[in-house]
Structure formats: C-alpha cells, structure tokens
Amino acid sequence: MSSPHDGAHVPGSPGGRTAAGASPQGPAQPTRAGAPVVDDHRSPEPDLEHMSLEEAVHLVEETEHEGRPPAAGPVTNVVTALAVLAIGVAALFGSNALGLGTAAGPAAGTWPLLVAVVTVLIGVGMLAAARYTHDAERFTRASLLVLAGLATMVVFVVLLPVIGFEIPAALLCFVWLRFLGRESWRLSLLLTLGLVTAFYAIFVGALSVPIPHLF
Amino acid sequence: MDFAPVLDGFGVVLEPTNLLYCLIGVVIGMLVGVLPGLGPAATIAILLPITYGIEPVTAIIMLAGIFYGAQYGGTITSVLLRLPGEASSVVTVFDGFALARKGQAGTALGIAAIGSFVGGTVSVFALTLVAPLVAGFALDFGPPEYTALALLGILLVATVSGGSRLKAVAAACIGLLLATVGRDTFSGAERFTFDNLNLADGLDFVPIAMGLFGLGEILYNLEERHRVVHAPSKVANVWPSRRDLRQSSGAIGRGSVLGFVLGILPGGGATIASLVAYAVEKRRSKTPERFGKGAVEGVAAPETANNAAATSSFIPLLTLGIPANGTMAVIFGALLIQGVSPGPQLVTQEPDLFWGVVNSMYIGNILLLIMSIPLVGLFVRILRVRPSILAPVTVLITLIGVYTVNNSVFDIVLVIVFGALGYLMKKLGFEPGPLVLAFVLGSLLEDSLRRSLLIFDGDPTGFVTRPISGVLFLLFVLVALLPVVQALRHRRRAASEAADAPHTKELV
Numbered sequence: 155m156s157s158p159h160d161g162a163h164v165p166g167s168p169g170g171r172t173a174a175g176a177s178p179q180g181p182a183q184p185t186r187a188g189a190p191v192v193d194d195h196r197s198p199e200p201d202l203e204h205m206s207l208e209e210a211v212h213l214v215e216e217t218e219h220e221g222r223p224p225a226a227g228p229v230t231n232v233v234t235a236l237a238v239l240a241i242g243v244a245a246l247f248g249s250n251a252l253g254l255g256t257a258a259g260p261a262a263g264t265w266p267l268l269v270a271v272v273t274v275l276i277g278v279g280m281l282a283a284a285r286y287t288h289d290a291e292r293f294t295r296a297s298l299l300v301l302a303g304l305a306t307m308v309v310f311v312v313l314l315p316v317i318g319f320e321i322p323a324a325l326l327c328f329v330w331l332r333f334l335g336r337e338s339w340r341l342s343l344l345l346t347l348g349l350v351t352a353f354y355a356i357f358v359g360a361l362s363v364p365i366p367h368l369f
Numbered sequence: 370m371d372f373a374p375v376l377d378g379f380g381v382v383l384e385p386t387n388l389l390y391c392l393i394g395v396v397i398g399m400l401v402g403v404l405p406g407l408g409p410a411a412t413i414a415i416l417l418p419i420t421y422g423i424e425p426v427t428a429i430i431m432l433a434g435i436f437y438g439a440q441y442g443g444t445i446t447s448v449l450l451r452l453p454g455e456a457s458s459v460v461t462v463f464d465g466f467a468l469a470r471k472g473q474a475g476t477a478l479g480i481a482a483i484g485s486f487v488g489g490t491v492s493v494f495a496l497t498l499v500a501p502l503v504a505g506f507a508l509d510f511g512p513p514e515y516t517a518l519a520l521l522g523i524l525l526v527a528t529v530s531g532g533s534r535l536k537a538v539a540a541a542c543i544g545l546l547l548a549t550v551g552r553d554t555f556s557g558a559e560r561f562t563f564d565n566l567n568l569a570d571g572l573d574f575v576p577i578a579m580g581l582f583g584l585g586e587i588l589y590n591l592e593e594r595h596r597v598v599h600a601p602s603k604v605a606n607v608w609p610s611r612r613d614l615r616q617s618s619g620a621i622g623r624g625s626v627l628g629f630v631l632g633i634l635p636g637g638g639a640t641i642a643s644l645v646a647y648a649v650e651k652r653r654s655k656t657p658e659r660f661g662k663g664a665v666e667g668v669a670a671p672e673t674a675n676n677a678a679a680t681s682s683f684i685p686l687l688t689l690g691i692p693a694n695g696t697m698a699v700i701f702g703a704l705l706i707q708g709v710s711p712g713p714q715l716v717t718q719e720p721d722l723f724w725g726v727v728n729s730m731y732i733g734n735i736l737l738l739i740m741s742i743p744l745v746g747l748f749v750r751i752l753r754v755r756p757s758i759l760a761p762v763t764v765l766i767t768l769i770g771v772y773t774v775n776n777s778v779f780d781i782v783l784v785i786v787f788g789a790l791g792y793l794m795k796k797l798g799f800e801p802g803p804l805v806l807a808f809v810l811g812s813l814l815e816d817s818l819r820r821s822l823l824i825f826d827g828d829p830t831g832f833v834t835r836p837i838s839g840v841l842f843l844l845f846v847l848v849a850l851l852p853v854v855q856a857l858r859h860r861r862r863a864a865s866e867a868a869d870a871p872h873t874k875e876l877v
Contacts, residue, residue, distance in 0.1 A: 221593050222592070222593060223592065226797075230797070234797050238539045238543075241543060241546070242542075245546055248560075248561055252553075252558060252560055253558075256827060257822055257827035257828070257829060258822065258823075258826055258827025259827070260555075260818075260819045260822050260823075261556060261558075262553040262555070262556045262558035262560055263560075264819070265549065265815040265818060265819070266546065266549050266560065266561075269542050269545045269546055269549075270546070272538075272542050273539065273542040273543070273546070276535055276538055276539045276542060277539070279535050280535050280536070280539065283535065287533065287798070289533050289536070289798030290796065290797040290798045291796050291797070291798075293796070294592070296591075296592040297592060297796075299591045299592060300588045300589075300591050300592060300792060303587075303588055303591055303764075304588065304785070304788070304789055307584075307764065307768065307785045307788070308785065310768060310781075311768070311778065311781045311782055311785060314778060314781070315778055319769065323765055323769075326761065326764065326765065327761045327765060330757075330760055330761035330764065331757065331758065331761055334591060334757070334760070335755070335756075335757025335758065335760065335761070336757065337755075337757055337758065345758065349761070349762060349765065353765060353769065357769060357773070361773075363769075363772075363773045363776075364776050365769065365772055365773070365776075
C-alpha cells in the first residue's frame with residue numbers, strides 16, 4: 155500500500171495535486187484545514203470491514219507517515235542493500251581473523267561468523283528486492299535540516315571539553331529554535347537564555363555533575 | 370499459590386518514594402502520549418541516566434509508568450486532533466474523532482479513560498496469576514532453551530515490527546554484531562575494538578538506546594512539515610452517561626481479554642491488540658454501520674485492548690527475561706544497568722522488585738484515571754507546546770544526560786553516532802526496535818549458544834531433540850517460513866480472484 159502513487163508527488167511542493175484540483179479539501183476533513191493535504195487519494199474513513207489485519211497494520215503505518223517525504227527510488231534501495239552486504243562481508247573477515255573454532259570448540263569468531271553469514275544473505279535478499287521496495291523515503295531538501303541539526307551536536311561535543319558546556323549548549327539551542335524550528339528571534343533568544351540557565355542550575359548547581367563548565 | 374509476597378509488594382509500592390516515582394512516571398507517560406513526536410521508547414531511553422541514582426524497584430516503577438501512561442495520553446490527540454499520539458491509538462481516530470465532531474469529545478475521552486483503566490487493571494490482575502506459573506515453568510530452562518527462546522523472540526519482534534521483514538532482520542543482525550564488540554567472555558580475545566580503549570569493555574547500552582530511539586526520532590521529525598495544531602481550549606462533560614457505559618461495557622470486557630492475550634505474544638503488543646479489538650467489535654455489532662461515524666464501542670475496544678496489552682507485555686520480560694518489543698528492550702536494559710537480570714528466578718529471588726513493580730501498576734492506573742477524567746483539561750492545554758520548542762530541550766537533555774552516566778565525552782560521541790544511524794534507519798525503512806532488542810539479547814544468546822554447543826559436544830541436533838527447545842525451534846522455523854507461505858497464498862488468491870467474479874475477502 156505504500157504506493158508508487160506517492161512517488162509521483164514532487165518533493166518540496168506539498169499539496170501540488172490539490173492545488174490543481176477543484177476542491178482542495180473535502181468537508182470530511184476539517185481539522186486538516188491548516189495542514190497541506192498530500193495524500194488526497196486516501197479515503198477519509200477507511201473501511202475496516204474488507205481489510206485483512208496486514209492491510210490494517212499498513213494503514214496504521216501510512217497514517218504515521220502523513221506529512222513525510224515520498225518513497226525513495228531504486229538507487230537508494232540498492233545502496234542500502236549494498237551497505238548491509240558490506241557490513242556482513244566486513245564481519246565475515248573480522249570473525250575469520252578472530253578464529254572460527256569448531257562446533258565442539260567454539261572460538262571468539264564462531265558466533266560473529268554465524269551472524270555475519272545471515273547478514274550477507276539478508277543483504278543479497280535486499281539487493282534482489284531493491285526494485286520492489288517502497289518503504290524507504292527520498293532525501294529531500296528538508297534532509298539538510300537534519301544535517302544542520304547533527305552539525306550543531308558535533309560542534310557541541312567538540313567544544314565541550316575546551317570551553318565547557320554553556321556556550322555550545324546555547325548555540326545548539328538557538329540554532330534549533332530560530333533556524334530549524336523557525337521561532338521568532340525574541341522567543342529564541344529568551345528561551346535559549348532561560349534553558350541554559352536552567353541546565354546550569356540543575357546539572358552544575360543542584361546535581362554537581364562534573365561536566366566541564368566555563369563559569 | 371503463595372500470596373504473602375504479593376501483599377508484601379503493596380508494602381513496597383506504598384513507600385513514599387515509590388509512590389512519588391510512580392506518579393512522576395505516569396505523568397511523564399501521559400505527557401509523551403499527548404505530545405506527538407516522542408514515543409514511550411524514546412522517552413524511557415532518554416531518562417535512563419537518571420535511573421542510576423535510584424533504587425532498582427523505584428526506577429522500574431517509574432519507567433513502567435511512562436510506558437502504560439503513554440497509552441492513556443495517546444488517546445487525547447487521537448480524539449481531539451485526529452493525530453494519533455501513539456501507533457496504538459491510530460484506530461481510535463476513526464470513531465473518536467467522529468464523536469469529537471459531534472461535540473462528544475468528552476464522552477470519547479471519558480469512555481477511553483474508563484476502558485483503559487479496566488483493561489490495565491484486569492491485565493495486572495491476570496499478570497499476577499499467570500506470571501509465577503510461567504516463571505515456574507521456565508525455571509528448568511537450560512542454555513539450549515534460552516538460545517531457542519532468544520532467537521524466537523528476536524525473530525518475532527522483527528516479523529511484527531512493521532515495515533519490511535528483511536530489513537527488520539538485518540537490523541537485528543547488526544544489533545547482534547554490535548553486541549559482540551569488546552572482550553570475549555570465554556576466550557578474553559578483543560573483538561571488533563579497532564584498538565580503541567573506549568571499546569574494550571564493549572558498547573554501552575545507554576548511548577545506543579538514547580541515540581537510536583531518542584536522537585534518531587528527533588532528527589527524523591525535523592524533516593516533517595509542522596502541522597498547524599488547533600487544540601480546543603476545553604473539553605466539556607468527560608463523565609460518560611450511563612447509556613454510553615452500558616453500550617461499551619461488552620467492548621471493554623472483550624478488549625481486556627484480547628489485549629491481555631495479544632500483549633503476551635512477543636512482537637504482539639498494543640498496536641495489534643487495538644486493531645484486533647476494533648475489528649472484533651465491529652463484526653459483533655448489530656449495527657456495524659455506526660462504526661467510523663462515532664460509535665462509543667469503537668473507542669472503548671481499542672483503548673481498553675492497548676492498555677491491557679501494554680501491561681501484559683511485561684510478562685515475557687519479567688518471567689523469561691525476553692523483552693517482547695522495543696520499549697521492553699529498553700526496560701530490560703534499565704534492569705541490567707541496575708544489576709538485576711530478569712528471568713524466571715526474578716519472582717522467587719527478588720520478590721520485592723517483582724511484586725513492587727507489578728502492584729505499582731494498580732496504583733498507576735488509578736492515578737491515570739484521575740488524570741484522564743477530572744484533569745484532562747490540563748493535558749489538552751499542553752497540546753499547544755510546539756515540537757520546535759521541545760526538540761532542542763530534548764536534545765540537550767540527551768547530550769548532557771548521557772555524559773553524566775560515566776562522565777565520558779566518548780559517550781556523547783556515541784550517542785550522536787547512533788542518533789545519526791537511528792535517523793538513517795527510520796528514513797530507509799528499518800525499525801530501530803529489533804536492533805536494540807538484539808543488542809540487549811546478544812550476549813545472552815551467544816553465551817547460551819556456546820554453552821549448549823559445549824554440552825552437546827558440538828552436535829547441533831541436540832537443540833531439536835530436547836523437547837522444549839525442539840518446540841521453540843520448530844516455532845522459529847514456522848515463523849521464518851510464514852512470509853514465504855503468505856506470499857505464495859497471496860499470489861494464488863490473486864490469480865483465482867482474477868479468474869472468478871470478485872467476491873468479498875476474509876476479515877482479519
């Protein structure tokens with residue numbers, strides 16, 4: 155049910171299909187008024203009567219995926235499968251180096267070997283199924299937000315031992331509020347100050363955690 | 370059975386500290402249930418560092434409270450906003466939101482709260498009776514049985530966790546490999562440490578769980594377009610009428626039983642239970658056409674079942690030491706951190722812990738009932754806290770929290786790495802649950818396998834000739850082959866349907 159339909163949508167233009175249509179939202183969906191409706195092909199009240207359990211589980215997953223980017227293409231799936239395969243092969247070599255042992259006398263590498271063999275098999279299976287896989291999401295421009303978020307965390311961990319946690323924490327907090335969360339400048343500044351003060355009071359003041367701190 | 374330890378358990382719960390932490394747990398659970406974004410697994414993972422400083426019983430009472438509290442909270446967003454706060458509340462949306470549109474949001478919430486309370490309480494009571502029996506049965510399990518049980522548990526969770534089965538098993542394999550990092554307990558050899566001293570003792574559970582469940586989920590949510598939330602300012606008349614109660618009493622009763630049974634099965638859990646309970650009610654009803662248009666039973670059944678299932682999923686964890694789902698895997702990890710290894714000996718060796726945790730659920734359910742009926746207005750107001758404000762707070766709590774465990778900067782690096790991995794996994798259709806579960810069970814599994822091989826003198830047929838492990842392995846093979854059989858049947862059915870005139874499909 156995660157359909158090729160989804161793949162037809164252009165990423166970054168939510169509600170593109172509805173905009174072209176005559177009635178953007180049926181009267182059946184008043185709460186979604188503020189939200190862009192991407193999956194307008196889905197009926198608002200699903201019919202559980204003619205549905206197997208598996209389809210119902212799918213429906214639950216689909217509801218959870220509302221507002222998510224569309225399904226990824228075969229290239230992503232092949233790369234994913236290759237990554238799993240690579241992990242399996244690396245583990246094969248690793249367990250070989252550890253000593254494989256025998257069934258009667260298992261060595262350090264016996265168990266990793268067994269797991270590695272299964273991993274390789276799964277990787278091959280995923281590779282074979284790559285064309286029919288639709289459960290991966292496409293990387294869109296919104297994925298850059300995630301990179302930015304990760305970058306703030308890396309900055310945090312690099313700076314922490316050098317200048318203590320206050321400034322990196324404030325930086326992280328402000329970037330997340332103002333740029334990733336699009337809150338107003340005023341709110342972002344005030345909240346950042348408040349939060350870092352609160353963290354200082356809790357971790358340094360009350361709990362005396364030996365975390366590096368500037369003040 | 371001997372009821373003295375059960376009663377002593379109440380003594381444990383009624384200690385002021387434990388009562389306080391039970392309250393804290395259920396309030397946090399209710400909050401994360403209401404706030405879309407963070408699920409119970411993520412919250413429990415993020416709060417792991419604070420459990421270091423408190424007693425094992427107290428810690429687990431709190432974490433359990435978060436888990437079943439979230440089931441109550443998830444209802445509120447389903448009914449009021451048509452946004453399920455939890456996967457297990459998705460079916461509640463159909464009738465709950467229809468009721469809200471008719472101005473009966475209060476009735477829906479009230480019935481859901483009562484159903485949740487009954488389901489939870491019935492399930493705790495049944496757990497009290499069943500758990501010691503299961504534990505007694507499992508007492509003579511040896512290494513081969515544990516090998517089979519752990520394998521079956523991981524496979525079942527991977528099968529039912531949603532998404533692609535292949536990917537779930539792949540995630541589980543990676544979890545098993547991660548568990549091998551560090552010094553081998555048998556030979557002392559260093560495995561996959563890349564000469565890094567930080568890895569010599571193996572990977573810690575806390576940064577992995579916090580990264581995969583916590584940071585991974587926050588990063589994943591960053592991509593989501595923020596939906597504008599129109600929370601109603603207040604909900605009137607939460608007390609359901611006598612007629613509503615009479616109408617839904619059957620649904621609540623059946624939901625309790627269904628939820629309890631489905632919750633015990635590994636991988637089953639709250640989501641499946643709520644779906645099945647809804648389907649059963651609709652099929653039994655004399656007026657099935659009301660479902661989806663605001664039938665109270667359609668709210669009562671799934672909400673009762675998901676709470677009953679959330680409670681009974683503690684049975685496999687506390688009696689066999691096998692977590693039934695991702696959240697239970699985190700609680701398993703929390704127990705290990707506390708130096709308690711869950712298993713069949715738990716009931717007899719640590720009765721205070723076992724009965725303390727079980728009985729705290731009665732108290733927790735009462736607290737939740739109070740919070741969901743008279744105090745529901747407070748939680749509705751919390752719906753207005755924006756995810757964009759919550760996210761940086763959670764990130765900072767995670768980063769600083771993981772540091773406090775070992776006072777180690779390396780742990781922060783690990784949590785970020787696993788956060789990135791968690792994001793990529795969710796993005797590419799892998800569930801993090803099987804990975805965490807497999808990581809937690811990894812060393813138990815390897816240990817039992819190697820011990821069994823030593824017992825059998827290297828003859829793997831020993832696994833199938835012992836009765837219990839044989840049955841478990843048979844089940845393992847059946848579950849592993851199930852998808853293949855299903856695919857074949859599906860193809861045949863599709864072919865026959867194309868040939869015949871279209872006829873109705875089987876329900877569930």
